[in-house]
Amino acid sequence: MSDEHSLVVEERADRIVVTLDRPERRNAIDQRMVDELHAVCARLEVAPRILILVGAGGVFASGADIAELRDRTAADAAHGINDTIFSRIAALPMPVIAALDGYALGGGAELAYAADLRIGTPRLRIGNPETGLGIIAAAGALWRLPRLVGLPLATELVLTGRILTGEEALAAGLVSDLFEPAELLDAAHALADRIAANDPLATRLTKRVLNAPAEAHPGAEREAQAQLFESPEKHRRMTEFLQRRVAR
Structure with missing residues (x-):
């Protein structure tokens, strides 16, 4: 059993900050990260708190781990490995804030779509290039993204694989505000502070x-x-x- 972890978890009285921490793979979402996210959700379902999601090393998440995806089978698709954890995150009792910097692609974008609030940086690059890899965006993009940006833009993005810049994501309403990278986490905490002040x-x-x-x-x-x-x-x-x- 490896002692390595894919997440760094900081606990506070009213919130948990989870940092996706696989910088050598640009925080690609692998099975270990999924398992660790399930463990975080289990705690938040019992003792609800705000969740802040952020990525290490100037990247949110570059996507699902392609090395794992390449070897997955039809049986794996039926289990909905990423879809299940993203839906569990979306269903958490308290709000989820995604602080997006750098790449948020494929599964990384779908994780962001599962959040209640999204903020970003000007260097954010977000989208779903799955069809270029011979698969579909099957972990929420095909139904969450139309709700967030409207069906016409969502259709273009998932069919062409076009990646939005931070400014384009802001204009589309996919993120609510942009901050410089050094200010992003503080901005996420400021959002959490406003939520935590309420009942x-x-x-x-x-x-x-x-x-x-x-x-x-x-x-x-x-x-x-x-x-x-x-x-x-x-x-x-x-x-x-x-x-x-x-x-x-």
């Missing part, structure tokens, strides 16, 4: 309702709001708000 239960329910299927609305909102209306934290926060207004 965790309200945040969790907001994410759940956002991701609910269309047919679940407006019932999903009503159910969540009913739970929050009975929450002591809602009463405390609103009381403090009213007291501050009176004090002004």
Whole structure:
């Protein structure tokens, strides 16, 4: 059993920062990284916190590990190795922030699409060149990307393999802001700080309702709001708000 790890995990009271750390392979996503991401998810499902994903060495993730992909079979495709972990990350109770620098290609892009919030740098290069390797983008791009940037642009990107620059990703709404590489992680923490200042239960329910299927609305909102209306934290926060207004 190897003692090596593909992730560096920093734990804080309200968040976990996970750094993809295979710099010799440009943080390509291999089975070991998938297994370690599952272990992180298991912890966050039990004790929900914000998750920040970032890559080491000026690269987010250059894709799935091609050496492993080349040897995968139809049985492996049926297991949905990367799709399963990306969907588990997307379903985490608290928000997921992807801080994207350098390459975010193929599986790396699909991991980014699974996040709730994405920020990047001007040197970001993001896209899905899978068809050039004789496969499809099967870990979420074909249904998450159209939701993020619209069907026409998503269709062009996955059929041509065109890679977006940071500025193009910003213009398409794929990332919400760009920062210089040295400022990227601080910017991710600033986003996390704003989320952490809010009521965790309200945040969790907001994410759940956002991701609910269309047919679940407006019932999903009503159910969540009913739970929050009975929450002591809602009463405390609103009381403090009213007291501050009176004090002004």
